[in-house]
Amino acid sequence: MFFLSQQRPLELTKEQKCKRIMTFAGLSDISIPQDIPVEGEITIPVRSRIREFDSSTLNESVQNTIMRDLKAVGKKFMHVLYPRKSNTLLRDWDLWGPLILCVTLALMLQRGSVDSEKDGGPQFAEVFVIVWFGAVTITLNSKLLGGNISFFQSLCVLGYCILPLTMAMLVCRLVLLAEPGPINFMVRLFVVIIMFAWSIVASTAFLADSQPPNRKALAVYPVFLFYFVISWMILTFTPQ
Amino acid sequence: MAAADELAFHEFEEATNLLAQTPNETTTRSDQLGPKGHVAVAMDSGGSYGAEDEVEESDKTELLQEEKPQPGFWTFGYYQSFFDVDTSQVLDRIKGSLLPRPGHNFVRHRLRNRPDLYGPFWICATLAFVLAITGNLTLVLAQRRDPSIHYSPQFHKVTVASITIYCYAWLVPLALWGFLRWRKGVRERMGLYTFLETVCVYGYSLFVFIPTVVLWLIPVPWLQWLFGALALALSAAGLVFTLWPVVREDTRLAAGVLLSVVVLLHALLAMGCKFYFFQPLPPEPMASPHQATSQPTATVLPPTLPRSVAA
Numbered sequence: 001m002f003f004l005s006q007q008r009p010l011e012l013t014k015e016q017k018c019k020r021i022m023t024f025a026g027l028s029d030i031s032i033p034q035d036i037p038v039e040g041e042i043t044i045p046v047r048s049r050i051r052e053f054d055s056s057t058l059n060e061s062v063q064n065t066i067m068r069d070l071k072a073v074g075k076k077f078m079h080v081l082y083p084r085k086s087n088t089l090l091r092d093w094d095l096w097g098p099l100i101l102c103v104t105l106a107l108m109l110q111r112g113s114v115d116s117e118k119d120g121g122p123q124f125a126e127v128f129v130i131v132w133f134g135a136v137t138i139t140l141n142s143k144l145l146g147g148n149i150s151f152f153q154s155l156c157v158l159g160y161c162i163l164p165l166t167m168a169m170l171v172c173r174l175v176l177l178a179e180p181g182p183i184n185f186m187v188r189l190f191v192v193i194i195m196f197a198w199s200i201v202a203s204t205a206f207l208a209d210s211q212p213p214n215r216k217a218l219a220v221y222p223v224f225l226f227y228f229v230i231s232w233m234i235l236t237f238t239p240q
Numbered sequence: 241m242a243a244a245d246e247l248a249f250h251e252f253e254e255a256t257n258l259l260a261q262t263p264n265e266t267t268t269r270s271d272q273l274g275p276k277g278h279v280a281v282a283m284d285s286g287g288s289y290g291a292e293d294e295v296e297e298s299d300k301t302e303l304l305q306e307e308k309p310q311p312g313f314w315t316f317g318y319y320q321s322f323f324d325v326d327t328s329q330v331l332d333r334i335k336g337s338l339l340p341r342p343g344h345n346f347v348r349h350r351l352r353n354r355p356d357l358y359g360p361f362w363i364c365a366t367l368a369f370v371l372a373i374t375g376n377l378t379l380v381l382a383q384r385r386d387p388s389i390h391y392s393p394q395f396h397k398v399t400v401a402s403i404t405i406y407c408y409a410w411l412v413p414l415a416l417w418g419f420l421r422w423r424k425g426v427r428e429r430m431g432l433y434t435f436l437e438t439v440c441v442y443g444y445s446l447f448v449f450i451p452t453v454v455l456w457l458i459p460v461p462w463l464q465w466l467f468g469a470l471a472l473a474l475s476a477a478g479l480v481f482t483l484w485p486v487v488r489e490d491t492r493l494a495a496g497v498l499l500s501v502v503v504l505l506h507a508l509l510a511m512g513c514k515f516y517f518f519q520p521l522p523p524e525p526m527a528s529p530h531q532a533t534s535q536p537t538a539t540v541l542p543p544t545l546p547r548s549v550a551a
Contacts, residue, residue, distance in 0.1 A: 122395040143316075144323040145358070217327040222362060229369055236376065236393045 073097045080160045083202040090153045098159020101166050102131045108169050134226045142219045149210035161203040168195035169234045176239055196231040322357040337444035340478035347437050355436040360443020364409045368402035370453050375517030408509055413438040441482050445475045456518055472510050476503045
């Protein structure tokens with residue numbers, strides 16, 4: 001993009017100016033004869049600053065790079081925890097947050113020692129597959145229904161909205177250190193239900209607007225099923 | 241400039257060709273070109289074509305309508321056409337499957353020959369997860385009554401459930417469709433459903449099992465059998481009423497065999513689910529805990545071991 005320098009304005013006749021405007025407006029059947037001299041000055045500002053910026057990300061320290069990414073991830077966590085209708089999650093999507101959350105959740109759902117292979121809780125791979133393939137399936141579903149959200153934006157939103165459920169998992173693991181009993185179970189149930197509702201609210205705040213209005217329920221139901229299954233896995237977790 | 245000229249010339253040539261074919265068309269100049277670079281031709285309301293005019297006119301319009309390229313199966317648009325349903329339509333189809341009526345053919349009345357893949361896919365997914373979850377819940381409830389039963393999350397049941405349901409809901413329609421096509425080759429007066437319509441019928445007919453499975457949590461055996469029989473009756477009736485107009489033209493033997501095989505497979509699915517996911521729990525806490533959890537298909541009460549050996 002260039003703009004004409006302010007210092008020496010072009011000397012154009014009125015006819016030339018009209019022709020310029022018409023060409024700019026897309027009327028291509030008006031031809032400008034070749035012999036009109038066009039002069040002016042083109043300056044590209046901030047050129048030197050761009051070059052500085054480019055080399056600076058290459059030369060900056062690793063700590064800066066990591067901190068910048070971590071800050072972006074942290075900012076998105078805040079957006080999930082206090083869901084407002086904002087575009088940050090959609091505009092600058094990234095998949096670091098979902099990866100961190102999914103690995104944390106899968107690690108926490110592991111049991112210490114498995115008494116029999118078949119009867120255990122979900123393995124690491126099963127949790128991973130459910131989370132990622134579930135998110136991909138929901139994204140494909142919403143795109144097939146005619147939603148106008150991009151593939152990775154949707155994956156980003158669904159992944160980040162697992163954050164409340166990961167927090168519920170942390171709380172459940174802490175609560176399970178105490179005495180088992182019905183109160184224990186009630187506390188866990190309550191926490192999981194609250195976090196499940198929070199996840200649903202957070203993800204629909206971001207995703208519902210991208211669907212055609214008479215298909216919103218069709219697109220939101222699979223999200224509900226997805227978080228319900230994850231909540232179920234968290235609730236049925238028993239350490240031994 | 242030369243590039244713009246070339247584009248402009250190309251545009252007009254195509255538009256004039258189209259105009260020559262059907263003088264009643266209007267072309268609108270749009271900046272967006274179609275997927276193959278054709279100019280989008282705006283037709284005035286399609287209804288006016290069918291009603292009036294000579295055969296020639298309708299032939300040409302038919303040609304033009306077919307000229308709109310059918311998206312190939314490798315494009316996204318092809319699959320998007322199978323998800324072209326609204327919430328109200330999906331709910332309507334589910335209601336139709338829950339209340340089958342003898343005269344009403346599900347395919348003609350509810351689907352109106354526009355099958356969708358949304359219903360079958362998500363109903364199967366829901367059913368698979370609900371089966372695994374409620375099966376686990378019965379174990380939890382049993383442990384409440386009898387603390388000696390060992391509880392475990394049994395996550396492998398999710399895998400088993402989803403594989404079973406999806407295979408049933410997609411392979412059995414495939415076999416049925418293949419069989420009907422073969423019979424149509426033999427006796428030409430038979431009707432036919434497309435593969436997607438068959439998948440749709442089967443998918444929506446599985447919906448009635450979702451509330452049934454949840455109701456199977458109630459630990460009263462005769463009530464469970466009652467609910468199971470009711471669900472099976474509704475579901476199989478839906479299938480039979482849909483298949484009857486198609487199969488009617490065939491010989492009575494073939495029709496009878498086909499319908500009874502369909503109902504039998506459905507019954508097998510229902511009973512298999514009931515026995516695998518909701519193993520009948522012992523009425524008294526006499527069965528050993530080890531056998532209760534490690535024999536998933538126990539239909540007969542396991543022989544009771546002395547408690548000292550089990551402990």
